[in-house]
Amino acid sequence: MTWDWAFVIKILPALGIGVWYTVVVTAAASVIALGLGLALAIMESVSKTYGRAFVLFWLELFRGVPSLVLLYFCFYVLPQLGVTVPAIPIGIVVLGVVYAAYCSEVYRGSLITIQGELRDACVALHLRSYTKWRRILVPLMAQRAAPALLNYVLSLFRETAVLFAIGVPVLMGEANDIGYEHFRYLEPYTLAGAIYLAMNLPFLYVLSRFKDKHA
Amino acid sequence: MLSATNFSQQLQFESNAVDDSMDEGGAAPHAKKMMWSIEFEKVSKSFGSHQVLVDLDLQVRPGEKVTLIGPSGSGKTTVLRLAMTLAKPTRGDIRIFGESILFDADKKGLSAAQESRIRRRCGMVFQQYNLFPHLTVLQNLILAPTTVLRQSKAQAVESAMVYLRMVGLQDKARSYPAQLSGGQQQRIAIARALVMKPEILLLDEITSALDPELAGEVLDVVRRVAHESRVSLLIVTHEMRFAREVSDRIAVFDRGSIIEQGVPEKIFTQPENERTRTFLQSVLDH
Amino acid sequence: MRAVLEYWSVLAHGLWVTVWVSFCIIVGSIPGAVILGALRLSENRAVRLTSTIIIESIRAPSALVLLYWVAYALPLVPGMPRLSPITAAIVVLALDGAAYGAEIVRAGIEAVHRGQFDACHALGLSKIQGFSRVILPQALSQIVPGFGGLARSMIKWTAIVSFIGVQDVMYVANYIRGQTFDTVAVFCVLAALYWLLTILCGVMFRGLEQLLPLNRALRSSRVELNLTSNLVSESVQ
Numbered sequence: 001m002t003w004d005w006a007f008v009i010k011i012l013p014a015l016g017i018g019v020w021y022t023v024v025v026t027a028a029a030s031v032i033a034l035g036l037g038l039a040l041a042i043m044e045s046v047s048k049t050y051g052r053a054f055v056l057f058w059l060e061l062f063r064g065v066p067s068l069v070l071l072y073f074c075f076y077v078l079p080q081l082g083v084t085v086p087a088i089p090i091g092i093v094v095l096g097v098v099y100a101a102y103c104s105e106v107y108r109g110s111l112i113t114i115q116g117e118l119r120d121a122c123v124a125l126h127l128r129s130y131t132k133w134r135r136i137l138v139p140l141m142a143q144r145a146a147p148a149l150l151n152y153v154l155s156l157f158r159e160t161a162v163l164f165a166i167g168v169p170v171l172m173g174e175a176n177d178i179g180y181e182h183f184r185y186l187e188p189y190t191l192a193g194a195i196y197l198a199m200n201l202p203f204l205y206v207l208s209r210f211k212d213k214h215a
Numbered sequence: 216m217l218s219a220t221n222f223s224q225q226l227q228f229e230s231n232a233v234d235d236s237m238d239e240g241g242a243a244p245h246a247k248k249m250m251w252s253i254e255f256e257k258v259s260k261s262f263g264s265h266q267v268l269v270d271l272d273l274q275v276r277p278g279e280k281v282t283l284i285g286p287s288g289s290g291k292t293t294v295l296r297l298a299m300t301l302a303k304p305t306r307g308d309i310r311i312f313g314e315s316i317l318f319d320a321d322k323k324g325l326s327a328a329q330e331s332r333i334r335r336r337c338g339m340v341f342q343q344y345n346l347f348p349h350l351t352v353l354q355n356l357i358l359a360p361t362t363v364l365r366q367s368k369a370q371a372v373e374s375a376m377v378y379l380r381m382v383g384l385q386d387k388a389r390s391y392p393a394q395l396s397g398g399q400q401q402r403i404a405i406a407r408a409l410v411m412k413p414e415i416l417l418l419d420e421i422t423s424a425l426d427p428e429l430a431g432e433v434l435d436v437v438r439r440v441a442h443e444s445r446v447s448l449l450i451v452t453h454e455m456r457f458a459r460e461v462s463d464r465i466a467v468f469d470r471g472s473i474i475e476q477g478v479p480e481k482i483f484t485q486p487e488n489e490r491t492r493t494f495l496q497s498v499l500d501h
Numbered sequence: 502m503r504a505v506l507e508y509w510s511v512l513a514h515g516l517w518v519t520v521w522v523s524f525c526i527i528v529g530s531i532p533g534a535v536i537l538g539a540l541r542l543s544e545n546r547a548v549r550l551t552s553t554i555i556i557e558s559i560r561a562p563s564a565l566v567l568l569y570w571v572a573y574a575l576p577l578v579p580g581m582p583r584l585s586p587i588t589a590a591i592v593v594l595a596l597d598g599a600a601y602g603a604e605i606v607r608a609g610i611e612a613v614h615r616g617q618f619d620a621c622h623a624l625g626l627s628k629i630q631g632f633s634r635v636i637l638p639q640a641l642s643q644i645v646p647g648f649g650g651l652a653r654s655m656i657k658w659t660a661i662v663s664f665i666g667v668q669d670v671m672y673v674a675n676y677i678r679g680q681t682f683d684t685v686a687v688f689c690v691l692a693a694l695y696w697l698l699t700i701l702c703g704v705m706f707r708g709l710e711q712l713l714p715l716n717r718a719l720r721s722s723r724v725e726l727n728l729t730s731n732l733v734s735e736s737v738q
């Protein structure tokens with residue numbers, strides 16, 4: 001079988017839709033991961049025993065179980081309980097929650113260093129707890145944790161490909177459907193690979209900028 | 216510690232060892248003209264736009280003990296690192312027993328094998344000891360002889376024990392570096408350099424990470440090497456009394472070149488250069 | 502739950518495939534990781550750049566896309582082999598592991614003190630001798646724990662091999678679900694199995710850490726120090 005440019009042109013729009021869904025899913029899941037991760041880190045810091053135990057349990061669970069298993073679980077079990085949720089929100093929430101656990105570890109790491117540095121200053125200024133978190137700790141945490149968090153967002157983006165297993169039309173799913181429909185696999189999979197690769201470049205660029213600034 | 220008779224026995228061995236290698240050196244192609252053990256010719260070195268060495272000329276005779284002194288940042292460490300091929304000069308040439316460590320006869324770069332053969336005649340001891348922490352003392356000493364010189368293990372162990380005895384640490388052969396004091400580690404590092412039977416030994420501030428008492432035991436070892444063997448020493452140190460005792464010649468560094476050199480007596484009692492005087496005043500005051 | 506357990510032999514077979522694939526990709530990724538990681542630190546800029554590009558291009562399209570490409574698109578390229586599903590899975594995941602592992606190896610080597618490189622050079626060791634006898638053994642103390650974490654992830658990566666028809670535990674679980682319709686039980690058992698596998702893998706790497714030369718050296722120093730302090734305290738009493 002040889003490379004067929006006409007076929008490439010024909011399938012580009014469908015792949016474009018896949019790219020769009022990939023971006024949407026990545027963005028939405030990242031928002032959950034970054035926000036929930038922050039909430040978990042704060043909760044953990046406020047409640048050293050229960051909060052920490054809860055986050056640890058959460059982390060251990062996701063460290064040991066593939067996201068694919070969690071995806072299938074939610075996808076097949078929720079309807080049995082009488083809740084019908086479309087595949088896209090399920091995919092977004094599962095990936096978001098899994099990565100929230102990882103992100104909370106990153107936030108926690110930066111929070112520990114900041115608290116060490118600023119503890120005395122916050123005490124000396126008699127800041128209210130809310131003000132302290134809102135105006136000082138959270139912005140600093142976000143700033144310090146940014147490179148590591150971006151790395152997780154990149155991993156999350158790469159992992160969105162598995163959502164095709166529950167029928168989310170991400171780029172991988174579109175390529176798969178096209179291949180199946182036309183019995184031509186070379187072009188869709190090669191193109192999908194190339195597009196995924198290209199979509200990494202902005203992440204890699206920003207990460208290298210972070211590294212330069214750090215060095 | 217060891218008795219005096221033991222010392223002289225071991226050092227006898229040491230000087231024999233150096234004699235042997237000197238004979239090999241004498242058979243080298245440039246044997247006829249006066250040979251320096253190490254020779255810097257118009258060597259310059261820059262890091263980016265920062266020029267650290269400026270047209271440096273420095274020669275050391277076989278067996279000569281030369282000490283470099285000078286203010287911090289004047290380029291002393293850089294000289295030793297260049298001699299050890301840990302860095303390459305920007306311009307100029309460096310020769311070890313007449314052979315360039317940079318170029319072959321056709322002025323081309325050396326092959327790895329050529330470079331390794333020449334650099335083997337140099338050994339170096341570092342400020343931070345740089346012992347291999349995952350190996351025992353004995354393993355530290357026999358690693359290079361067995362891999363580089365391809366000695367048998369028994370042979371390497373035998374000669375390693377001789378040098379361990381010389382630095383007074385034969386009972387530490389099975390210890391790991393982390394189990395030793397700083398002074399003991401540095402003595403092991405000296406032994407590790409000596410088992411390779413170098414003809415030139417480079418010592419870079421080997422006591423400046425040590426407390427005074429520990430520094431003393433390390434300097435004792437160097438004194439013995441200096442007085443009783445024929446290895447050339449190129450020493451960088453801030454210990455002025457020690458420099459005065461062991462050196463045949465002292466070279467004063469300032470801003471990347473030698474501003475004055477001569478026998479220790481002269482440098483310490485009648486320095487000619489104004490900056491030498493101020494430098495010596497500042498260190499001797501402490 | 503009972504219904505699911507009746508399929509235990511099928512499940513065991515699937516689990517065995519997962520363990521086997523995991524083992525192959527973890528072991529298979531090691532040489533590539535060491536080589537790519539060492540090349541990342543080469544003095545030659547072109548070599549450094551090439552290895553960076555190789556690493557990033559393996560990681561970029563995610564293992565799943567790469568797996569489909571190798572399984573379905575590669576055989577269509579003239580002169581390219583048609584790999585069996587399990588071979589394709591092992592090759593792709595091992596490659597991916599090598600790319601992620603290379604960063605761990607690089608960081609481990611960079612963490613070795615500069616003076617160790619200088620000492621190797623001053624003793625006349627060649628680059629290869631210094632790397633294999635001095636630098637790598639020390640770097641392993643950082644690399645092995647990092648690799649342990651990666652290995653746990655790699656076990657989870659194997660879940661995707663069921664897509665191209667490898668009959669691993671994931672594949673078998675989907676089959677059992679089709680037979681019993683006991684979705685909750687099937688996926689709880691499946692999650693527990695993966696979780697156990699990753700825990701076991703973590704324990705094995707923890708054990709491996711104890712054997713590393715630098716860890717052994719540091720441990721024996723600590724023991725000795727404890728002994729001397731005991732002696733001191735005894736003599737004080």
Ligand SMILES: Nc1ncnc2c1ncn2[C@@H]1O[C@H](COP(=O)(O)OP(=O)(O)OP(=O)(O)O)[C@@H](O)[C@H]1O
Nearest residue numbers: 262265267285286287288289290291292293294420
């Ligand atoms: N790898 C390097 N990159 C950039 N600059 C360097 C490097 N090594 C040395 N330098 C610079 O070269 C100068 C001379 O350094 P060198 O270490 O030779 O001085 P020194 O005489 O040994 O000083 P000290 O007594 O403090 O050890 C210093 O200004 C130092 O900052």
Ligand SMILES: [Mg+2]
Nearest residue numbers: 291292293420
């Ligand atoms: Mg110095």
